[in-house]
Amino acid sequence: MTVTPPALTDPTVRVPLSRPLPVRLEAELGKRIHFISPDVRDFAFVRGDEGVEALELTLVPDPTDTVAHLTDKINRVVEREVRVQRSWRPKVLWTSARRGGQWPDPLPEMVRAGLVHAPGPGTMTFGDLMIRLVDHLDRQVRAIALGMPDSTEYRYPTLLPLEVLERQHYFESFPHFVMFVSRLHNDADNYETFLRRYREAGRRITPEIFSLCRDDRYCLPPTMCYHTFNQLAGTSVDQRVVTSRGKSFRFESRYESGLDRLWDFTIRETVFLGSEEYVVESRRRFLEAAFALVDQLGLAARCEVANDHFFGDASKDSVLSQRLMELKYELVADVADGRSIAVGSFNLHGSHFGEVFDITRAGAGGPGHTGCVGFGLERLAYAFVTQHGFEPRNWPEAVRVGVAQ
Template sequence: MDVRLDRSLPAEFTPELKKRLFFISHSIEDFELVGTDGATESVRLTLAGGDAAAIAAQINRVVADEILTQRALPPRVAWQSPIAPSALVDPFPQLVAAGAAFTSGEGQIGFGEPLVSLFDYLDRRLRAIALGLDNAAEYRYPTLLPTAVLERFHYFSSFPQFAMFVTRLHNDIDVYRTFTDRYRAENRVPDELFDFCANRDYCLPPTMCYHSYHQHTGHTLDRDTVLTARGKSFRFESRYHAGLERLWDFTIREIVFLGSPEHAARSRDAVMRQSFALMEELGLAGRCEVASDHFFGNAEVAERIFSQRMMELKFELLLPIAPGRFIAAGSFNLHGRFFGESFDIDGPDGGPVSSGCVGFGLERLAYAFLCQHGIDTATWPESVRREIG
């Protein structure tokens, strides 16, 4: 099915359309952008049912309301690796064939050696960068995050597509008995599962930094602070392909800065410089450029994206994984006083703290490394081989 766009979409906005299409309708299984000179004139869809006319209208509404209202800015590259990418090969089929990886479910991958050692090595290097900053401390956080934490800063109004709620059966003996009777009769979970559930107080965290803000809710800090943690994060991405490129269940090494605006900016810039040096030491091609978050589903999208890019509040580390394809393996962010105000975190001056954070997707970073260096450890950089044996 071809959907003709009401207005041609300039080339600089095609990434915004690509990252939204699968979220527009669950019936969209695949798509191809069609046009001339880089501009998109229509979208060729592969659909699994659904109302084709309604989906076409939804696409044009998103283009009109959330994409064409944006203001384009020239790209700003903060770092370009001096290393040229060599042959880029997807390592996942080789890992599966060797018994070193398997698909556990949609967007869920399990893996063994050599990926386990590489994964832990990369995290050790990033952890060392974090703990090398002044006043840095490491924490371990639980997986579940109270829904109220995300509601403090209206997360669901900006990123509804990523929300993952955790529920349970209502603690009532009649509910347990009815559920058990239904399950025994049908030998499967009832279609009306949520009729038996009454809890929406917890979510799966979409990123790790929210735990840190929650930890300091209502506190007054006596000095600039750095926190780091490694943990599981979860984002529903609508469509997943086999492999490590895009996961529903993934691991983040997070570094959070709380304190003065100067501290947040200085710390972010220091981590960026050290991260770029690490990428070069690892022999990785790539670049880091100004980016924006995946705001979705409200009329403020265009202005928020423009402001974020204009003020250079977000940079992304992009590593090539195939010819013409890059993966965002890390992000470097400044938030102003947004989270300080949202969580009532004050600094020594009595006012809300400023914050920033850096996050690395460890599976993505390891995947990009394997795409560029292969799964044979003998071909890896000597510094990596020396550390992991």
């Protein structure tokens, strides 16, 4: 089937693929569409006899890309990132006692009740009840971490030095998530120029103003474990568990569902360091405790083998190794409208971070092995209120008591 791209003035355009894409790879392409161009508001797959033959794209008003450029970019990503992927049937390791159901999205009513407020895309303000629910859920996960031998807790700053991510080549695998931090260059002439341009622009920050900024080599952390690896760089460890809670930031290209995909979110993360056997066993113990917690919360959820959403030339090999070696598990909870979201991840890193950050094994020599567990607290709370509602009288007793404390 030959498809001719229509004029860009149409609200919806059809972009042909250079050759049909197997339907089994739709999901891999779908993960990347909104990172390909900010002009894409929505999309649908156009299937033919041999697979996906084109994309129907709904564009934003006054898009900046031409159809030809969009077509070229999409086909580049398909060939470089998607077609090389293998298809996998989800491997489920565990399923909760509660089975899934059909629940309406509680968010609109929560907004009307003043429990949450969305000040902008990807951000969410929590009121008293949701604060107490998130804190209760965090206490349960924290207790698992601190119940393990050789465990301790730290509170890290938000800003993360760029060199920490440069050191482990994060930018080569996840450039689409990164958020840099900058400031105005500290010079009186620079401030005056800024004020003049700001006023000339109608007291608005325009792109030209950022030429007056200086890079102080910090970024917002995509997750908390990098703080731990940076803290322990150049040290020797026997076996250790470090847990922390903090703000993390990942640009996700579009935010529509409210609480299940945030730009600015909170993670409770726990890092294991030591021998390979110790790290593997620590993850197993944490998994079992997390499964018990999910059942205590009365959540419909499951644990699956998963992979990260890499973007770049490392995508093929990284996904393959994560899947085959089962380095990443995700705890996936059911939410509104038949959807599901990952509320927790359980990861093994091998000796990668030990080598990169020069974290050695005390007494044994060689790089230490690491692993981590991360829970997205807003996501976990969203899954809970989706399945149980936001009236505490309808919650499991343990949660009612914990939230009331």
